[in-house]
Amino acid sequence: MTKDFFDTIIVGGGPAGATAAHELAKKGRAVLLVDREGRTKPCGGAIPPRAVRDFDIPPHMLTARIAAARMVSPSNKTVDMEITGTGYVGMVDRDAFDPWLRQRAAEAGATRIAGTFTGATQNADGTVTVQIREKSDGNAVREYKARTLIGADGANSPVRRAVFGANVKPPFVFAYHEIVRSPDTANDNFNPSRCDVIYKGEISPDFYGWIFPHGPATSIGCGSAIKGYDLRAATRRLREQAGLADCETLREEGAPLPLKPLKRWDNGRNVLLAGDAAGIVAPSSGEGIYYAMLGGQLAAEAVDQLLVTGEVKALKSARKRFMKDHGRTFLILRVMQTIWYRNDKRREQFVKMCRDPDVQRLTWESYLNKKLVKREPMAHLRVFGKDLQQLFGLSHR
Incomplete structure (x- = not known):
């Protein structure tokens, strides 16, 4: 008791x-x-x-060890930042x-x-x-x-x-993401050992969007401090642009980040x-x-x-x-x-x-x-x- x-x-x-x-x-x-x-x-x-x-x-x-991050610009230019040596980002x-x-x-x-x-x-x-x-x-x-x-x-x-x-x-920045089932294979838009960080105003006008693999699942989302900004719609655009729109959605979550x-x-x-x-x-x-x-x-x-x-x-x-x-x-x-x-x-x-x-x-x-x-x-x-x-x-x- x-x-x-x-x-x-x-x-x-x-x-x-x-x-x-x-x-x-x-x-x-x-x-x-x-x-x-x-x-x-x-x-x-x-x-x-x-x-x-x-x-x-x-x-x-x-659930995963990430070896690189890909930065994506508004014009879709990409920069891969690889971790050298034995370093990693744990997920x-x-x-x-x-x-x-x-x-x-x-x-x-x-x-x-x-x-x-x-x-x-x-x-x-x-x-x-x-x-x-x-x-x-x-x-x-x-x-x-x-x-x-x-x-x-x-x-x-x-x-x-x-x-x-x-x-x-x-x-606060308000954040929203969808946990989806990870694709079976890697492609140009998805790599299970890489985190993608998307700096596009159409995804987030004042923060960023992300695609973070967690092994069998992947977090796809974005954040913004602008009150009323449609984070769900932005996440939907991000999934479509990344070729992940058809991945099964396992759960959806949102909350403010101080x-x-x-x-x-x-x-x-x-x-x-x-x-x-x-x-x-x-x-x-x-x-x-x-x-x-x-x-x-x-x-x-x-x-x-x-x-x-x-x-x-x-x-x-x-x-x-x-x-x-x-x-x-x-x-x-x-x-x-x-x-x-x-x-x-x-x-x-x-x-x-x-x-x-x-x-x-x-x-x-x-x-x-x-x-x-x-x-x-x-x-x-x-x-x-x-x-x-x-x-x-x-x-x-």
Whole structure:
């Protein structure tokens, strides 16, 4: 029987929440993990090797290993960016990956329930009482008390709204994708070991479209920050252009993606945000799985520090540590998105710039290892110069 008092209640069982639950349960903390279940977030499913290493993801969870990315310009010019050496981009199916993460947390000692967060009340003793509508109890609302609360419940986080107010939210890109059965054979439009990234205004006027193989299935979708933009129609066009219109559709999913970390992740008392709820999805690329898992890990360490010391300032360490290691990367990606995704002329220049060997090498090294490459200052200088040439139309390559 589920007990009523916990060290931590975690709302949201995606990569951020499940990772936080796993890390805290391993430390012997009493953890309640609450997830709605039965819903999969739209996601290309890409994770770098660093995520596999840092979070002990077993090989069987990878449905494919991608060896290259193809950039497609508005005029249909293509640039293949191959990964050299032993590097790869791992692909996961969120429909299987997220439940596996939640199960791993349960095996470490976390208590799991299927339910929906409906509210939280601060108590005079510094604890928090959380109201959960439970599926297993006929949707009855039950209260649980905890020393801390982690909101890892997505871009539209009910925990964030309840604690910080409806006006505290990051900017969003709305994403939609269709999971289809992968073609039996490779062709000019589809390669099971290659991710295609489509920079066409007719597919996305301010973001991009994608074709990401997951082994037996493939994610095809697009995103846009323009309210009312028809993502379904754009995805249909993308499938037709790629010769994938006749592939069997297995499921369809849509959701907002936050593209800027919030300025504050904690309430200064006992609540901390993680993952999409905190806004940590990479601008420009929309990459979120690695950053969500890292955010969950940092949230767990911050909460554990609070539980040990009783000092609420420990909660601030999650954001501080994340921004120290990744804030500069997020800023660069946000500037890149602002400059290069503005219109088709800029997108054409951007894809052209991706032909450059320095751009490709630095891009892959930074992505695979989640660190800006600092050991090649001349390469960065060359890329900066070429970037300016493309921006001002001085390059005729």
